[in-house]
């Protein structure tokens with residue numbers, strides 16, 4: 376319990392309530408700039424080996440996927456949805472707003488889980504949040520699996536791809552939002568739609584990232 380309160384306090388002190396440019400229907404605790412929160416995370420929390428604050432940004436892949444889900448609500452309406460690697464919780468919140476029956480937001484970073492919890496409350500939606508690494512178990516029990524921006528590391532991308540393949544065989548409908556990260560397994564994906572996503576220059580070295588939604 377104490378851990379959650381500390382996480383919440385850190386998130387509130389180092390972010391502002393903002394709307395991701397492509398998804399103005401959703402408000403999130405986000406960082407204005409990348410460098411200060413990255414430094415703060417290292418200074419205040421780094422000694423316990425935490426990952427960088429991915430949860431403080433609405434990544435291009437997540438923004439595109441959230442936009443697509445809100446504009447094509449029939450994909451999630453009445454379904455059991457998983458947002459794998461939720462970060463801020465953006466895609467999970469969009470899915471619930473679009474009418475999903477239930478939404479689970481999963482992220483192995485406990486700060487991301489705390490951010491997703493705060494952000495769900497901010498948007499007045501009920502979602503379930505887990506910090507369990509779902510990739511270690513069987514891919515079952517979801518009708519729809521949404522994945523925003525998770526193909527940035529080779530080993531992780533390979534695990535995710537294999538797990539999603541199993542989930543697809545088990546009958547899940549799988550959508551991926553990605554701005555062309557290095558390890559996106561494009562050859563096994565079907566292109567759905569492109570968006571021009573406004574992003575943080577410090578993170579992406581660009582103001583706009585051409586970002587696609589893909590179907591596995």
Ligand SMILES: C[S@@+](CC[C@H](N)C(=O)[O-])C[C@H]1O[C@@H](n2cnc3c(N)ncnc32)[C@H](O)[C@@H]1O
Pocket residue numbers: 426429430432433434435436437438459460461462463464465466481482483484487508509510522523524525531
């Ligand atoms: C670039 S961020 C994307 C966040 C969000 N989906 C978005 O698009 O804004 C990647 C996220 O993946 C999470 N992650 C990494 N490995 C994971 C795993 N095995 N299971 C769940 N989340 C994971 C990280 O903690 C991080 O929050």
